[in-house]
Each structure stands twice: as structure tokens, then as C-alpha cells.
Amino acid sequence: MIQNHKVALTTLGCKLNYSETSTISRQFEDVGYSVVKFDQFSDIYVINTCSVTENADKQFKSYVTRALKLNPEAFLIAIGCYAQLKPEELVKVNGVDLVLGSKEKFKILDYLNDLKKNKVGSIHSCEINETDFYKSSYSIGERTRSFLKVQDGCDYKCTYCTIPLARGISRSDKLNNIIDAAKSISSSGVKEIVLTGVNIGDYGKGEFGNKNHENTFLDLVSALDKVNGISRIRISSIEPNLLSNEIIDFVSTSNKFVPHFHIPMQSGSDSVLKLMKRRYLTKIYRNRIEHLKRVIPNVCIGADVIVGFPGESEECFLETYNFIKSLNLSYLHVFTYSERDNTEAVDLKNIIPKNIRSKRSKLLRSLSVELKRKFYKSQLGNTQDVLFESENRNGFIYGFSNNYVRVKSNWRKNLADKIVPYELEDIGSDGLVIGKKSEIKIKA
Helix, strand or coil, X not given: CCCCCEEEEEECCCHHHHXXXXXXXXXXXXXXXXXXXXXXXXXXXXXXXXXXXXXXXXXXXXXXXHHHHXXXXXXXXXXXXXXXXXXXXXHCCCCEEEEEXXXXXXXXXXXXXXXXXXXXXXXXXXXXXXXXXXXXXXXXXXXCXXXXXXXXXXXXXXXXXXXXXXXXXXXXXXXXXXXXXXXXXXXXXXXXXXXXXXXXXXXXXCXXXXXXXXXXXXXXXXXXXXXXCCCEEEECCCCCCCCCHHHHHHHHHCCCECCEEECCCECCCHHXXXXXXXXXXXXXXXXXXXXXXXXXXXXXXXXXXXXXXXXXXXXXXXXXXXXXXXHCXXXXXXXXXXXXXXXXXHHCCCCCCHHHHHHHHHHHHHHHHHHHHHHHHHHCCCEXXXXXXXXXXXXXXXXXXXXXXXXXXXXXXXXXXXXXXXXXXXXXCCCCEEEEECCCCCEC
16 A cells, blocks of 8 residues: 555546546555645646647646646656657656556556656557557546546547547447446436547447447437436537437437537538548538427537638638528537647648638637527526536536536525526626526425
């Protein structure tokens, strides 16, 4: 057992990273480490990195600086997607002692025989084609919701994306493992599970990693719907070509799966979608949205959009803008295209100047504000079950309705981590919905 050693972990990036950080944290606890917050003194600091944002390296360096201020002698470890893609860059950052790739991060304890600072850090990173195993993961304890990993890796070859290079082929957890994890989460008192992965709609259908897998994503959601003790289950993000009408219809009648879908679009121009090598065109995307609106009228629908992709002419951008407006979406996550090493897109012609990329990003972000406000206004007067968080933020408590309306109310301790029927009254100056508790008992 490890005596009196402290470890602090932090996560950059997606819900999938959060689920894995939490799992690694429990590995440390199991052998006797004390897990502390990242802003506290610690013997070891672990940074789970992300490769999606343009400023991934800047983010990482800022966390290294923060850790070294707390303890100049701390042992610093980098794991995650950026650590797999560019380990040589991370190990050169002053103070970094160890960089672990995708296969090695779950064996982190095997690399901690000596916690002394090194003049030169070490790298342990496999070739990505060796990352063909699966590690069950879920987050617990840090948040009101639990992120449950059901799938990893991706077989798609989108021309802008580095995730297959960082996480390997598509592979899925066994159904019984996921159900067991959901039961464990339920026993801890968590009210909501968020299903996460790289391409979760591909569950059980990996082209290379799961040829003999017997289950589909519909099988998965059907089985999870029967797990006792969990009040809400949310699908984090699912590709439009993998979101079947059968899945939508199942969610429409489920008591656990909430009416909220995040469906990556990336572009509303078919010519750009082809350049991106996406596996659908706008007709499929429109069909999915229209079916969702038809069978779940109260549904919240978000979309990812990339602006400034090579070949995105002004006409193509206007196609995207008008396509989004025609769909009546609820919000957007807007990403400004940035070049990534070892992707096809870096060799494409018709590069969009950065100032135009920025302008288009601002236009879509403004549109997103409009879409969200319109959706929120459509919900006023309704009573929705709101899952409140546990933090007192300047006298207010915040939460999300089942269909992802962000609600705030005056702080009351008895609301923390509870699902409460709330009447959605008005939209505040901060853009959030103000609600009042209905005369219905709080759900345990």
C-alpha cells in the first residue's frame, strides 16, 4: 500500500475523458493513494489531455504551471489523446516527468516505481494500431451526473479528424459490463447517466474491432432502460446516419431516456460534407430532425458545426446557415476549422483565410444564441423535472430539465442533487430560465 501519497487529476476535453479520469482515480484509491483536488498540494498530478481544441498545448502548459506552483517537486504525468498524438511535444514541457499513450494510461500505476523528478521525462506510447483493447469506465463522485463509457475509437475517416489516430479502431464494451456499471452508478445515488464514447451509435458494429459482437445500440438502450434506480439516461452525441427511427421511437416512449439529442452536422452544404468524407448528406440529416420533431415535440436538439473548412465558399457557408435555420434546432456547438497534422484536410485546396473563419464562427455563434432563446421561450409555462446540482453559486442553484433547459433558482440546500418538478416561468438577463417549484414532492 502507498502511505501518505497524494494524487490530483484533471481532465481536458470531452465526457469520455471525464469517465476515464474518474476510473483512473479509483485505481489510485484502490492501492492507497489519497485523491485530492487539482488546486491542492499533491505528490502526483495527472493531466488527461485533449487534441480537439486548437489551444490544446496552451491548456496543457497552463495546468503544468499551476501544478508546479503548488508543489515544485511534484511528479507530473500527461495522458490522453494529445499524449498519444504528440508525446514528444508534451515531454519537452518543463516539469513533465511521464507521458503515457492510449494503451498505457490504464496501466499508470505500473510506471510509478520512482516519483523523483527527472531532468528529461520519459514516454511510453504504443503504435495506435495496437490500441485494440477495451477498458470499462465511468465517472462518479465529482458531478451530479455520471458519464458512462460504452464505446471507444472510430472507424470513420473524416478528413479533419485526429481521433482515430488518438484512440484507434471502433470497439465496444460488453453489454453485461455496461449494465453492471449502470447498477453500480445507481447504487451510489446518482440520478442521471450520460452515455459517452467516440462514436456511440456504432456500438456493437465496429467494422474491425467487434466483428463477432451480437448487440446493437438499440439493444443497449433497451437494456439500460430496465436498470432500476436510475431516473434519467441521456445520449451524449450520435451520428445522424446511426440514429435510426427505431432508436428515436424507443426514446419517445421511454421513462428513462430523456428528450435530448446532440447530432453532429458539421456542415449544411453537401459539397463540403463530401470534402469532409462524412457518411451522410443533408437529406438524411433533415429526415432525422423531422422525425424527431414529429414523435417527440418537446425534444431539444443540438448540433456540432465546423466553419471555415477548406473549400467552404461563401455560397457553401450560406447553405449551412440557411439549412440550420430551416431545421429549428435548439443550440449549436460551433468549431472554427484548424489544421491538424496527419489529416487529409491539410492537403486540400481553397484554404479559407482565418479572418473569414472567425467571421463565420461569430455569425453561427450568434445564431446559436437565437436558437437557444427561441427554444427556451417555447418551454415557458411548462412544468419540467429539473435535476439540480449541488453547488451554491452566489445564492443560486442550477440544474437541467430532462430536455436540457438550463434552469436557475434561489439556493435551497434540499434541492441539491434532487429531481424536482419546476414550472419554467421566465428567461433571466443571463439567458437562463427562472423557475418555481411546483406543489409536487421532491423525487428522491
